[in-house]
Amino acid sequence: MARSNKKAIETPPLAKPHAIDAVSPVPLHTQIREALRRGILDGTYPPHSQMPSESQMMARFGVSRITIRQALGDLQKEGLIFKVMGKGSFVAKPKAFQSLSRLQGFGEAMAPSGYETYALLLSAREVPASAVVAQRLALEAGSPVFEIQRLRYLNREPISVDVSYFPIDIGQRLTQEDLATRDIFVILENDYGHNLTHADVQIEAISAETSLGRHLDVAEGSPLLRIERLTYAGERPIDFEFLYYRGDAFQYRLRIDRS
Known part of the structure; x- marks a missing residue:
């Protein structure tokens, strides 16, 4: 460049x-x-x-x-x-980066590099599951799920908008937690006793629409990374997320071995 x-x-x-x-x-x-x-x-x-x-x-x-x-x-x-x-x-x-070789929350991944992270809770509410959310969480379409939206900051600059969906019982409990400074993964494991085992991840490039651009302090149409992540506890899908990262400030990295 x-x-x-x-x-x-x-x-x-x-x-x-x-x-x-x-x-x-x-x-x-x-x-x-x-x-x-x-x-x-x-x-x-x-x-x-x-x-x-x-x-x-x-x-x-x-x-x-x-x-x-x-x-x-x-x-x-x-x-x-x-x-x-x-x-x-x-x-x-x-440009911060997170390795895809380990399943980690954002704060967990950034802390070893000395980055300061926190989250602003944008909304927390019960919603009917869309067809996509219901399919990912193994529910009937229209079933109640809990949606949590957060604006994540890295070194006091907005880095991502996270839109997460949980089974209703888990989501309601999470609203009582300190979501500003604690990773949800850490809460699920350490506080709730869920053993997070693996996640399915999809990544694509998109352009920022008006709302995302406003939250992330970028112009409409700016490049974003859109990550779709479904996290499991054992074989149960427990956390389905859409993560929207600023393309100019974040990257994912993955090591691929050839056997």
């Missing part, structure tokens, strides 16, 4: 991360990468600002140029920085 038309923010001073431990079993470039990642995620290095030069980092961390380049290369692979020939490294707008 062309970035030459963006005016870079003035280079911030090199952050003061935790000291690098030369005797640690963790490689030096990994320690530096993590220190720089913290600076990017906490805003020390704002989006589109220029990172300190390799020479500055060499002096600060007391390591070789190749070690610095290894750390920067890892950050570039993650999409946290981009390089401009002859000018250096710049901070990209971080």
Whole structure:
């Protein structure tokens, strides 16, 4: 993606991360990468600002140029920085990602990377199951289900609208929980004793309609990821969701092995 038309923010001073431990079993470039990642995620290095030069980092961390380049290369692979020939490294707008190799709630997936997450409850109500919802939850069409809509935030910016459907007894209980800061998966397992085993997931690209665009702070027609996820406890379908993620700020990743 062309970035030459963006005016870079003035280079911030090199952050003061935790000291690098030369005797640690963790490689030096990994320690530096993590220190720089913290600076990017906490805003020390704002989006589109220029990172300190390799020479500055060499002096600060007391390591070789190749070690610095290894750390920067890892950050570039993650999409946290981009390089401009002859000018250096710049901070990209971080695009969060979630691996599809594990069944996790949004907060569970984001916490290890240092992201702050919370949810705004948009609505919680009993509704008649549409044909699609009824089929997914193994109910008769028109049966009562509980719909919960949430606006999810990542580092205080809107990232997704989650529309979830539950059997009526589970959904009614969930309205009594702290849905702002707790993942529903964690509540279902730890509080309600449901053993979540697997999920069926479908992903497609769509354009934002007016309501979604307003919630996600994007223009109508902007690209979104639409995820349809049906989660099971044992063999019972327990949670059916439509998840609408901002295409410019989120991605799913999946490792595929060839046997």
